Structure formats: structure tokens, C-alpha cells
Amino acid sequence: MNSRDQKYIAIIDQDKVTDEVRNIAVKYDPLNRSGHEGFHVTEDAELHIDDVNVMREHKLIEKKIPNDAIKIVPLPSETGQLVHQYGENGFRMYDLPIPEDGRIIGLLGPNGIGKSTVLRILAGKLVPNFGTTNGELDWNQAIEAFRGTTLQTHLERLRDDSVTISYKQQRVDSLHEANAETVSDLFVARSDDPDRFVDDLDLRSIWDRSLADLSGGERQRVAIGATLSTDADLYLFDEPSSFLDIEQRLSVAQTIRSHVQETDAAALVVEHDLATLDLLSDAIHVLYGEPGGFGVVAQQLAVRTGINQFLDGRLKEENVQIRRNSIDFPTAGERGVQYGDPVLDYPRLEKSFEEFSLTVESGQIHTGESIGIVGENALGKTTFVKLLAGSVEADERTVLGEVTVSYKPQYITPDSDETVRERFTAVADLHSQSFTRRIQDPFELEPLYDRSLGSLSGGRVTAYWDCTLSCTRRRSLSPGRALSIPGRQSTCVPRR
Missing domain, CATH: 3.40.50.300 (P-loop containing nucleotide triphosphate hydrolases)
Known part of the structure; x- marks a missing residue:
């Protein structure tokens, strides 16, 4: 990359900005001297410069500024082999x-x-x-x-x-496609000591289970164990x-x-x-x-x-x-979120399967509220979410409420040649300010629009699903109509 194409930003520590710092920055800024706007003082008495105006020449100002109040640093560029x-x-x-x-x-x-x-x-x-x-x-x-x-x-x-080389790939949802029927078959094919990692990875209880019937966590542990079993x-x-x-x-x-x-x-x-x-x-x-x-x-x-x-x-x-801003983790008190009225009531629910049963105590979900579900794998977290979404029906009572529920499944298999733009166009207005502000910009979607769904990396597939469901949440559905979101085990059901 030509050095003239290198992009820079200014990092200004406002706590270190004094009158001397302001005067030096404004006086010696080459943009200000040429009649353009560079460093300037805002109405709040803060020193500021727009990112798009920062250039290599501003490093000369950095050298004149005391106490490291201003740092001119390059943004990522293509460098190396x-x-x-x-x-x-x-x-x-x-x-x-x-x-x-x-x-x-x-x-x-x-x-x-x-x-x-x-x-x-x-x-x-x-x-x-x-x-x-x-x-x-x-x-x-x-x-x-x-x-x-x-x-x-x-x-x-x-x-x-x-x-x-033994390689555990990112996706474990295709583990059942291995040339093995059960967990034990897979390990026996990989190692002369197939039992070596069974206890360390808590695989004993699923040793004879079909690979196709494993949960996400079980598939991950099996994949890791199979990888380690290879010498x-x-x-x-x-x-x-x-x-x-x-x-x-x-x-x-x-x-x-x-x-x-x-x-x-x-x-x-x-x-x-x-x-x-x-x-x-x-x-x-x-x-x-x-x-x-x-x-x-x-x-x-x-x-x-x-x-x-x-x-x-x-x-x-x-x-x-490498990033314009640091990543900070606010505490619950710093978020300042206020919850609204209940949007969904669910009664005490029970669901029984052949080898597992789940009991859910009654509860409410409020407008603006995000609820985390914490627990060990195979305890029913996914089943609980499916009960709320309506993709699994409880044994007796059902979830009631005039609300549309969007559900992102655990496994995501986008095999379509359809582009990201085409899929979003089907569920949202890509030109609306609301979509740009809430979905496109935060998830950095614009560079992906012309990519096919099947070509996306694992993280970007997940981001696509999150965005699609966010769009879905705003759609109006007639009573009793379910909105189908492409993919495995996906549902968007209006609750009545």
C-alpha cells in the first residue's frame, strides 16, 4: 500500500488537554493553515478533529504536544507477506x-x-x-x-x-456425516486407545449414541475428543x-x-x-x-x-x-435500562421426551428486557426456548400472548446460493433509516450484501441470523400464521 493511502486517527486524552495543548494543535495544524478545518475547539471546550481529516502530517503536531495528550496512530493497512x-x-x-x-x-x-x-x-x-x-x-x-x-x-x-495433522473444524453440526454410526465407532476408527479421553470429556453416557442424535455440546466434545485421539x-x-x-x-x-x-x-x-x-x-x-x-x-x-x-x-x-474504540464491558448498573410492561406471560410448563423431561416455572418477559438462560448442557435450555417460540408444544398448557416470537436455532446451515441482500429484502426495507441504524450499521452488513449465504463464515452466518430475526420481530402477522425463516428448526410464531 502506498504510504499516501495510509489512514490515521487522532486519539485525544481530554483530561490532559490544556490551553497550551489546544493552542499548539490549532496553530500548527496544516489543514487550518491552508484554510480547511483540522483541530478545533468545540463548544464544550474539548479539542476535536474529524477522523476523515486526520493525516500523516498531523504526527508533527503530536511531537509538539506535551504529556501525550494527542496520539496520531495509523489504522489497519495491508502489510507483511x-x-x-x-x-x-x-x-x-x-x-x-x-x-x-x-x-x-x-x-x-x-x-x-x-x-x-x-x-x-x-x-x-x-x-x-x-x-x-x-x-x-x-x-x-x-x-x-x-x-x-x-x-x-x-x-x-x-x-x-x-x-x-489433526484438525477440529469450526462447524460440528456435520459431525454425523463422518464415516461412523455411533460415538464409539468414531473413536475406534481414530485411535488404538479409543477410551483414552472418554472420562476427561464426559462422553461415557453417550458412548453408544448415534452421532446424528447428539446435542451441540455433545457434538463439540466428541469432535474435540476425536481430534485428540489422533496421534x-x-x-x-x-x-x-x-x-x-x-x-x-x-x-x-x-x-x-x-x-x-x-x-x-x-x-x-x-x-x-x-x-x-x-x-x-x-x-x-x-x-x-x-x-x-x-x-x-x-x-x-x-x-x-x-x-x-x-x-x-x-x-x-x-x-x-485495529479498532476506533476500545471494547468495554458495562456493569448492569451502568446500562440504565428501564423495563416496560409484560409482553409475554408463560404458565408452568412441562415437556417429556423418551429420555428427558423438563419443568418450567411460570414467568414474564417485559418490553426492553433481555433474559439470560444459564445452565449445564442437556438440562433443557434449548427446549425452554422452543416452548416459548412455539416450535415445541408443552404436554398440557401453552404459552399465551399477543406477540410474535422470533427464534434463532442452535445449528445454522445456510446452503442457499441466495445473496444476503436478497434474503434481507424479503423481510425488511433496506433503505429505511430504522434498518440502517438498528441492523445494517451495528452488524456491518453492507460489505456482505453481494455474498451468497453459503459462502459466509460461521460468525457471519450467526450475525445474519440475528439480523434477520431482528427484522422479523417488526413484521405484522395475521392471527395463527407462522413466518418461516429458512434453516434448520427455525420458527417465528405469533402468540395469541
């Missing part, structure tokens, strides 16, 4: 992490930034093209590009098929904590760590749960860039340092601002 590009104008991946024997390296970054692409390359499932989108690909080009680095050895072993040189885990409750995340992390240390194998983990990532990893790489546009693997950092810099939105060693 271009490793892979999807199509002529497609997503571009820069640099790769290096597997290390006996250590677990974490990958942290937003969805659509290339984490799964990195794993696929290191697993040998994707040959990097280094930006060449036409022509035959081979590992020799990759080896030459990383000659003299530790990564060269791994790539040579991929070429020579002399490295064993491998490199283990790759793409989001191992999804679908798992808190206790299971702890036991899974401990099991993975123990196995990697005992075997002196290398491991890479993609994980969004920061507590799990902290527990699992020996070091991490933060990935930054433009989701769906390009991704950059930053240099390796200590776990706590990397997580804190990711939350702050600035990588100090790279001197790059």
Missing part, C-alpha cells in the same frame, strides 16, 4: 503464525479476518497462492517465500506428506468452546493442554471466549484488518498482553489502531 488471495478482488491474508512444539498458540480476532484460512493453510487443506489467482499452485512456492524461517520446515513437511504432530482447534457450558469449557481446556504438553506436539487454537483463550494458550497472535477484505497476523504476544491490547483496540508493538 501476502500469503493467499481469494479471487482477483477477494479477501487477502498476510503472514502466518508459526507452530511451536509443546506449546498452544492462540489466534484472536474478529469474524471474517482470516483465522480459519490460516488453519486451513497450516493443515495443508489450502495451498497458498501468494496473490496469484490463476496458475498451478504448489508448496515449493510457499517454502521459498518463508525460506530461513521456522515455518519453512512445517511447509516442507506438508509438501512431503511427512507431518500428521498428531500438529493439532488445530477452530472455536473449541462453542456450545459448551462453563464447566465443560474448563475441562476441555485442561484436557487439550495436558495432551499437548505430554506429547510435545504443537497446537493452534482459534477462540473468541477470552477466558478460555487465556486458559488454553501459551502465547497469542492478534489478527486485524478489514473483515471480508484483508487480514494480517500480528507478531506473537504474551497471552494477557495480547488480550488486553485487542480489547484496547491498539497493538503497541505494531503501532496500529
